[in-house]
Amino acid sequence: MIEKRNDWQERLSPRVNAIAPSGIRKFFDIAAQMEDVISLGVGEPDFVTPWSIRESCVYGLEQGYTSYTANRGLPELREEIARHYADEYGCSYDADTDILVTVGVSEALDLVMRAILAPGDEVLIPEPCYVSYQACTILAGGKPVAVPAKIENEFRITPDELEEHVTPRTKALLIGYPNNPTGAIMTRKDLLAIAAFAEKHDLIVISDEIYGDLTYGGEKHVCFSSLPGMQERTILLNGFSKAYAMTGWRIGYALGNKAFISAMTKIHQYTMLCAPITAQIAAIEALRHGEKYMKKMVAEYDRRRHLIYDGFTKMGLPCFEPKGAFYIFPDITSTGYTSDEFAEELLKAEHVALIPGSAFGACGEGHVRCSYATSIDKISEALARIENFLKNHKR
Template identity: 55%
Template sequence: MKELNAVITACPPSGIRRFFDIASEMDDVISLGVGEPDFVTPWHVREAGIYALENGYTTYTSNAGLPRLRELICADLAARYGADYSPDGECLITTGVSEGLDLTLRVLLNPGDEVIVPEPCYVAYEPCVAFAGGVPVRVPTRWEDDFAIDAEVVAAAITPRTKAIVLGSPANPTGAVQPRKALEALVRLAEQHDLYIVSDEIYDRLTYTGTHTCLGTVPGARERTVLLGGFSKAHAMTGWRVGWICAPRPVAELCVRVHQYTMLCAPHVSQLAAVEALSGPDDAVQSMVADYDRRRRVFVKGLREIGLDTPEPQGAFYAFPSIRRSGLDSETFAEQLLRTEHVAVVPGSVFGPSGEGHVRCSYATALPLLEEALVRIDRFLGSL
């Protein structure tokens, strides 16, 4: 048989899913691994989905998505951040942010174009760059600097082949929220070298300290920035698969072109549920964010008390403690912790070289389970 696609063949399976699969075969496991809310989608949103099904809204929508949903997304960005996007031509509804990332990179990149990826970062960034024919170029961030992106380090990685920068803020796996000054410096660099910026802002509502900066509002950024967002995290709608792209018209129109041949449209029922998520009451989201914040404070304090240096996560729902005191590399630490104490975490190394020496712990789980996990991790550390 002829060889299959070399880029995809060379791509390793997700390091996150590997530990999730091991944990699924064990009893009494406390999973701090997969980044998914433990809340159920708010009732008024589920009810809108039920109503949509009962009334036969099971057809295709326009490729770009329901006009009403696009209008609400653009109005929401304008109200919260002062962002200015047109629902007609600059906004596209995608099947989750994952599809949005894939579409964006396929539109931006020609074969061999380089994309700078500050790490530690979400595990999909580098593979999606490679799948689109690009070459991911890692640049490190440091936990001592709260994982802020250093424009000088990025500048040193730029070559004539550099086309774009991909970043997430608030960040998975670190929980870091990029300071506005760091983003302004990054935009100046992008202007200087004529680069695009892909900004993954799926966790924008989950910000606990400081303020989230929508990259599209930074002076000079709008014409070269693609914003990615969605409903999975703050609205607890992971399985509904609804995301969005807001971008300059030439980019957005080409994203629609790829989308119409590959996905056609996001699910009609899910889009109507998302309409309710934005137009209905926001109390449930505020309550979930407040609960995450309580868990964050308790869990980070607990990690520090058992001797694990832990950077302050400013957003998302992840803690990224240093496990260097254990003497183990992050993969060995995660595997032994899972086997001996039945606590699932993710090795920091799967998020890039800068993640080595850390593990990612999701605190999107009930507080009693987080407290029990701390007891087990402390016991594990004492056994080493």
């Protein structure tokens, strides 16, 4: 008779045991049990998806569009994505072979890692960065290699910093600009230098551009695959969650050469099969007629950006002025608290939820991430509460 074992944790996959739970969810869970909480932690637009986009979905349901689609997504959606990148960035993607529609950008990131990584392959990841980057690398059997970006360089990464971490096992570079959590962007000059580095070391570049439409102050997003010689080696990730306020629709896409997209599709067809048809129909409408709504939302984010930047600066918490996305990353080292301590004590004392910078990598310690994807009134009240906390709780 086989003896029963109760060591269930040890019997889990070592890769799963190697990753920590999301540092973001912890504070959401605490805040959910409290009253009168103002959240600056959610990386989600506070706008409702524009009506014309919702209406297209309703119409599709009325017409009975409830079936599977092709694994790669509706041909009409892939054609709209290809047209958008041709018109906006001068990129030429074949809708039949170079585009995969996914269940959010999160699925696209997971597919990329599983498609390209062999056990032990290293991925250079500038930090601070989105919490899923390291986890998805580990789950695919790869090794994430953190490359700290510095506040004195406005959290932009440089080839010299990358050179310090490249090894013979380095296979890919994963970049996410505009950046979550810092709000940093990379200029064309910056990215050309990164492109030269990638070519020098023959790296695959994974470019997460989900915040590409959210830039401010006259800055325009530079699509990495539009740079000379980069489209062939780049897997570009994007979606509709942030720019069109469509987080719950779970609709994203990946662009890349035929080999990359075919490999990702092979995994996708065995796991997700296809993205929901209703979300794909809504995404078509977003690309065709959603720009005017998106621009209005971006203008409102810009107004909030100025308010929150001025607020933190005036209360003595140094900030890099964000140029993209909808986050700000103030330095809280002067308070004497660690990032986690600051977030926990602020939540308890003033009922303001934000995310410790350490959740986005070790070099995020000493900072906190605040989202300004919430109303002006809530941002103003949150700033007043934070200022009160600083007066009464600084160590």
